[in-house]
Amino acid sequence: xxxxxxxxxxxxxxxxxxxxxxxxxxxxxxxxxxxxxxxxxxxxxxxxxxxxxxxxxxxxxxxxxxxxxxxxxxxxxxxxxxxxxxxxxxxxxxxxxxxxxxxxxxxxxxxxxxxxxxxxxxxxxxxxxxxxxxxxxxxxxxxxxxxxxxxxxxxxxxxxxxxxxxxxxxxxxxxxxxxxxxxxxxxxxxxxxxxx
Amino acid sequence: xxxxxxxxxxxxxxxxxxxxxxxxxxxxxxxxxxxxxxxxxxxxxxxxxxxxxxxxxxxxxxxxxxxxxxxxxxxxxxxxxxxxxxxxxxxxxxxxxxxxxxxxxxxxxxxxxxxxxxxxxxxxxxxxxxxxxxxxxxxxxxxxxxxxxxxxxxxxxxxxxxxxxxxxxxxxxxxxxxxxxxxxxxxxxxxxxxxx
DNA sequence: GCCTGTCTAGAACGATCGCTCTAGGCTGGG
DNA sequence: CCCAGCCTAGAGCGATCGTTCTAGACAGGC
Numbered sequence: 429x430x431x432x433x434x435x436x437x438x439x440x441x442x443x444x445x446x447x448x449x450x451x452x453x454x455x456x457x458x459x460x461x462x463x464x465x466x467x468x469x470x471x472x473x474x475x476x477x478x479x480x481x482x483x484x485x486x487x488x489x490x491x492x493x494x495x496x497x498x499x500x501x502x503x504x505x506x507x508x509x510x511x512x513x514x515x516x517x518x519x520x521x522x523x524x525x526x527x528x529x530x531x532x533x534x535x536x537x538x539x540x541x542x543x544x545x546x547x548x549x550x551x552x553x554x555x556x557x558x559x560x561x562x563x564x565x566x567x568x569x570x571x572x573x574x575x576x577x578x579x580x581x582x583x584x585x586x587x588x589x590x591x592x593x594x595x596x597x598x599x600x601x602x603x604x605x606x607x608x609x610x611x612x613x614x615x616x617x618x619x620x621x622x623x624x
Numbered sequence: 625x626x627x628x629x630x631x632x633x634x635x636x637x638x639x640x641x642x643x644x645x646x647x648x649x650x651x652x653x654x655x656x657x658x659x660x661x662x663x664x665x666x667x668x669x670x671x672x673x674x675x676x677x678x679x680x681x682x683x684x685x686x687x688x689x690x691x692x693x694x695x696x697x698x699x700x701x702x703x704x705x706x707x708x709x710x711x712x713x714x715x716x717x718x719x720x721x722x723x724x725x726x727x728x729x730x731x732x733x734x735x736x737x738x739x740x741x742x743x744x745x746x747x748x749x750x751x752x753x754x755x756x757x758x759x760x761x762x763x764x765x766x767x768x769x770x771x772x773x774x775x776x777x778x779x780x781x782x783x784x785x786x787x788x789x790x791x792x793x794x795x796x797x798x799x800x801x802x803x804x805x806x807x808x809x810x811x812x813x814x815x816x817x818x819x820x
Numbered sequence: 821g822c823c824t825g826t827c828t829a830g831a832a833c834g835a836t837c838g839c840t841c842t843a844g845g846c847t848g849g850g
Numbered sequence: 851c852c853c854a855g856c857c858t859a860g861a862g863c864g865a866t867c868g869t870t871c872t873a874g875a876c877a878g879g880c
Contacts, residue, residue: 432857448735450646454838464859469839471857476838529734537792538731539644542724552792578801581789582782585802589785593777596733596748605774606781609809616812628827650868660829665869667827672868821880828875836867845858850851 433471435461440483444532445525449480449539480540481550484533488554491531492561499565507569508614511562511583515590515607519600522591527598534588558584569614572621579613586610629667631657636679640728641721645676645735676736677746680729684750687727688757695761703765704810707758707779711786711803715796718787723794730784754780765810768817775809782806 439461443452454476458465472479495514502510518530529535537551562580571579586606593602635657639648650672654661668675691710698706714726725731733747758776767775782802789798 430857446738448644448646450644451735451739453836455836464857465839466841466859467857526738528738534788535734537788538725538734539647541791542642542722543647548792555789555792578805581798581801582805585782585785585789585798586778587785588788589781589783590777592730592733592784593751593781595737596744596751602777602781605777609774609778613805613809626827649866651866660827661869662829662871663827823880824878826875826877829873831871831873833870834867835869837865838863840863841861843859846856848854850853 432463436463437486441532445529449536480547484550508611511614512607512611515603519603527595530591570618575617583610628659632659633682641725645732676743680746691757704807707810708803708807711799715799723791726787766814771813
């Protein structure tokens, strides 16, 4: 994969995180990435929309890997704490980045869900893959099959929802509240399943 | 309050729900509301930013009233179901509106949190007022004081998060999963507090 | 009748938008 | 050396952006 292409995606990702899709101009992306407009259209012939899809997919894959990496570090007897630490890690990066959005996908998804079907589908695919990743972790955490789908969806919703609140309030409170609650939910669901 | 001013706010609200802040032009607001650009600047001398603040505050108050209205309908022995029905109601309006965002504030908040302090503060105030409304309901539901703040925050985060997921997937699943989980959380917290 | 303040009306401003286009630099194979 | 293909470079397109401006419609008080 081209190095310039990567720089374009990285810079666009950062700009989307800071100000969203529509507020970010191609000229801004050009200067931030050091690539010219011509290069952007060379790598993304579909223009801004196609670039948006690429950013969504790239970020989606990166976040899924991060999630798996954090969950891999949890002790076998307490995978629920891995879920909790995911939120704590997000809280750290949020504060470090002067409360730039940790996740460009949620922002962009809300902007374009009714206006760009390609980007909407890309975001939908990413969310589905995150739910999938969470579901398999829940299964190995001992959560019963009747609860894994719902809890995995709730986990992703909690991530996106607490990002909004923490960013708007410039405080990690919402993220930590969400982390603790998700941790409890996973523990309780696993315990309930073990009890039956 | 002027009737024209109301029409401007209502139309802007709808446009923000559909496509967000930056994708919505003043010309579009003008034609959608039937008010001219001059009228918009007459009522909102601060321009688009000031109009955005007004929309956020107006929607915030409306949603808080809706929340209270729905919670008022729940039977005294089961206030948790009120929380659950709030999500079910959102799921209905989402599907009816062709999956337009039920809440413009979350969208706008993510777009402007790092670029417009007035709008960020307005959104922060709205979220805080929602947390406050939820907290007082949790208290009267019998939830212990050590849990009300966290659960109220989680409730609002779940609302915003499941809106994103349900809208991008064009399915009510996330909203219903969130509703059921919040209902359980409230019930369990109340039961745990009653047990001690 | 006129005056004052509220509100409507929309032309016009410079800036920026996403995008297209042509031209040129660079590299590896022949 | 030349050529083909990949990539860079940026001027320029029409359209639209948020905003400002002047002019007029309309009402209630005198």
